Amino acid sequence: MMTITARHVIAPLLLALSGLAVAASDAGNLGALRGHMALEQDPAPARIEDPLKDQGIQDREYIHQPPLIPHQVRDYEVDLKVNQCLSCHGWKNAASRNAPRVSPTHYENRDGLTLSDISPRRYFCQQCHVPQTGAAPLVENTFTPVESLR
Ligand code: HEC
Ligand code: HEC
16 A cells, blocks of 8 residues: 655645746746737737638648638628628528538537528637638647648
8 A cells, every 4th residue: 555655745746836837937928919018008909911812712621620711701791680601601592602501510509400590609600710811820830630631
């Protein structure tokens, strides 16, 4: 049977504490979009890079990735009454607009039942689909897709 010595208690404790120290010192280096400005101050409005136009369908990096939006979305209205994305991507209009239609998952509710219209949880398209800009990434990323998608 193992006896609990001071070492068993102190070593994990020290580890946990050093973890805290690292977290605290890293926090000072994290650059948010608003820089290091106090919350009550208004930063100069950040200039958002222009979105890239008409890049054509983009490769996906993993199987369940929401595909990237390859076109501009400026002024496309999505609110309670209107969803302009669906005017091209909904099943009713996609063929005539020559646009890819949303997949059947967009008609499924959270219980897996297929609805006759877009599921509320897939209504706000830009929760998951994003247009691209030419901006440099804020955080370095070394993700590579699985072999079969490369
Ligand atoms: C005027 C029609 C039109 C509207 C409105 C529109 N799109 Fe598109 N969208 C297209 C077409 C056409 C393509 C295919 C682009 C190509 O083949 O180069 C496309 C491609 C896409 C793709 C890529 C699909 C894939 O399989 O890679 C996504 C995601 C997308 N659109 C999302 C949106 C979202 C979100 C909105 C609303 C903010 C929207 N679109 C509004 C016409 C439209
Ligand atoms: C909760 C996240 C989410 C939301 C919200 C969402 N999508 Fe998707 N979308 C996905 C994912 C994930 C995929 C790829 C897997 C799949 O089809 O489910 C996808 C796939 C697509 C595709 C490609 C379909 C295909 O067969 O290749 C289009 C086009 C698309 N979405 C458009 C839209 C539009 C337009 C809206 C808004 C009406 C929307 N999506 C809302 C996550 C989302």
